[in-house]
Amino acid sequence: MQRRSRWRFTRRSGRAGCSAATGSCYSGHRPDFRSERSILSTDGLRGKRVLLTGGRAPAALEMARLLAAAGCEVIAAESTRHHLCRVSRSVKRSCRVPSPAADPAAFADALEEIIAQEGIHSLIPTCEELFFVAASRERLGSQCAVFTAPLAQLQRLHSKAEFIRTAGRLGFNVPMTVRISKPEEWRDFAHSSSFRDMLSSGGCVLKPEYSRFAAKVRIATSRQELVEAASELGTGHYPWVAQQYIGGREICTYSIVHDGKVTAHAAYASELSAYGGASVYFEPLRHPAAQAWAARFAELERFTGQLAFDLIEQEDGSLMPIECNPRTTSGIHLLAGNPGIAEALLLPQASSASAPVEPRPDKRVMLALPMLAAGLSGRLRG
Template identity: 25%
Template sequence: MSGAHADVFALLEEICSSKGTEQEEFTAWDLRCATASSARAQSKQIKVLSVGGNPKSFLEARSASGEQAAAIIIGTEPADSNPSALYRQVLVDGLLQRRGLILLQGLDRVELLAKMVRMDVASGLLDRVPSKSESSADAVQLSEMWLPGVPMPSMSIALAQEDEIEGLAPDGLKRRRAEKAEASPKSPTSSSAVAPAGRSLMDSLKARARTLAAISLLWGCAPMLMLIAGAAWLRHKLFGPSFQPGKPKKQLRILVTGGKMSKASAVARAVGRDGHKVFTAEIMPYKYCHTRFCSYVTKHYVLPRPTVDPVAWEAAVQAIVAEQSIDLIIPCTAPVESSAYAHLRERLPPHVRVFAFDGAVSDELDNKYTFNQVLVKADLACPETAAMECLEDGLEFFRGKSAADGGKKYIVKPAVYDPKARTEILFLPIEDEQRQEEYLRSRNATKEVPYVIQEVLQNPEYGCFAMFNKGALTGFEFFESAASCLVYRQCRDKRYQQVLELNKGLGKAMNLTGQLTLDLMHTASGDMVPIECNPRIHSAICTLEGHRNLGSCYTEPDHAPSSDADIVLSKPDTFRFWIMDQIFLMAGFWKHKSCFKLSISEMLGGNDAMLAGDDPMPFLAMYLAQIPSLLALEILPGTEWLKLDFCIGKVVKEGGD
């Protein structure tokens, strides 16, 4: 057995030496239960941490602390516990560094594990690492196409009961494990009492305890939050405003919707500082949303959900417009609601403007294929994209394309945002043509539910927020992106100007009036290209607060910058974050894999995105009223939740709202 163990270390040393890496230390975690004491890596550069008897607990602890390894060794000897489950746990919990290695001793002994590895290699997310010598070990490596948070195809395989990891489902998402539908045969009640599928009493109690702990932490931080808000207010009173108010031609009566979002209070302040009269609205259960406490808001309204009762929702909006003589509506809502406002404008009184793209333009931008065609027609840089409205479209696209060619890889995804879409992802083409056809068929693409086939681009991912009026770019921000982005700072380099010019070209080509967000990635040549468009406001507007023209971008129908100096841009040193998000990260309420975790010194160099000296109450209300009121609704049912998103002001649960 020591020979087999030595084979793994020899392979690891061979890989490290072939890379010619100059790292001071290469950390590997050895999950095998019986690592021979005589078998160790000989290189001083390689540090091997032997886990011992409980690798699952070891990985859970490393995941909780956010640690990652350069390599992880998994064994398949009888003494080694659940190698397939450990393999899945490593990938699901993101325990490998970028381009990290998994070394597998005796892979051919575990058929299920071998199948999982083959699937992941075929998808292009893992690369096999060749060896120059005969070895009983295999090595695979995260490929350049792998993205954090992307589930591996092998996660679609159901593991045997004893191999399952608490909290993991076959699709790779964190899920609660359902209770067994049948009692053990040894149980005297097995024939008459069947445990209901779902969560146990203990699960509910744990969820309630976590909810109460979250409320306690929020309210426990109240003195600190009040001190911060008081200091900002005092600074404003002593030294004057940090913003430049505009000079509007006429006072407007403005309705800002989406009141639970941080961006709603930013917009309310921007137009309120210019002297306009502001009203806000939000759907239930966000009755105590922070914007109703904004010093620039005259009155707050609660609306029905447009997705549940569109007739009642439209009637409520029309009633507010009539009651308050509204001149302008600025939607700051979630994706589905934003689309509803885009299609509402044609039924509003003629004098009422909606600062959003009209329904047809919004739909064109929201669809990944039609948006791509806009870029193509405008001769703007974009990734190769094809429409897929049936299986035949997919088969025709990949006809003649082979994995052996080593050419481009493609991803198949819904043309329009669909939170219920299947999460299994393959980078195509793959060598197994039958599996490729099955995968394309499983998308169930139709004209009503179209998909796109899009060229896979390279990390890292960036985002930009842009505002337009009659085709002119009026506001812009460019920032590093993440799945849960609650830290914003300007990325000012050559890409900044490149993306700014791209937005100018897009606005001119479509004569846009409204606001949008682009997700961008790199081509192989290093150019930034947009992969999709979200035709609505973005939270990055928090970096633009205080600019003299921000209010005018929304309120002046003829506003157009006379030069680039008049475009609303952030200052180079602007740095915004949500302080309670960082505190909850430090407290370990959720992991920081898909978000930015800051140090204390970094936080001291920035400001809370919601804090304004002339308007400190929304800052306090988000942390001490809005989020606690939402958490309180989860106590009685004992609902489990994933995290608190202080940026969009909601409790994030599995499956959405």
């Protein structure tokens, strides 16, 4: 095979490998790769080459499996040496790339060369690599389809403060939310009418503006608790969000969206989690109101990509948005195995005329590794 720029491909012992100046690319290719395609394979997807980023995540592995089952050839790009997709039979090749956080330019260069060398049709970013891919969306999009929204839109929705402002501007009911980034803003907020209103409605939830898995969340139910939290949290170098506490049931949604049209959707209740954060057990929740909420937001935003929401269902049945995750989430596990899910990702024209793909009613998912780790440490909550 021809050598191209920094990447080179060799074949040894039934495996393919490539190397770059910054690392190596190892293949999960098996000689019987093509024979593993399931009955979910469709002619429209057979042979399409898809590049996934974030191969370390269970959600990325799930996506690789469902794409391979539909007849796609999956290539994974990951900056860590050992990751889940590297040993999966659903992944034809696994390429190690530079860390996007440490060297964004080298990361984009590596993706561009993989796309050219492998003849990639579609790039689907998962995990935090999403934002770095979006930063090079125009450049990479000249070579293949890139399934992500523009960077500015992603950043606006990823921010817990800006997302709430956006939802309010679009006409949704939203909780009182205040962004706090300086020590003096903590003091001002402690004596503000907004804080008094939050206390009267049940309390104030404090959380980093950008975080995952409910990390570092605090609840203040008095001014003294807020002052104590501020003395600890206000010394950091990143902004926080103070949000009105909303009582009720937490509903999580995950949608695949093309130009504002939802082509696949899953909802589930957040009932069992590891370390008080991310859910590790999932079962589908038939919730028309949550689906309608997600569909309306996606349409008004003309969003393209993967879109997830944390909503609170109040006693009267109304929904209040809390956070948005414009990326792959664990909701993908509930959609795996459904006919049409790969088309929902890659062939929006074929799937837009029909109802969104939804989980089977009997679908149940438990993430084994987080469950084991949390169980052994006694930190499983439910």
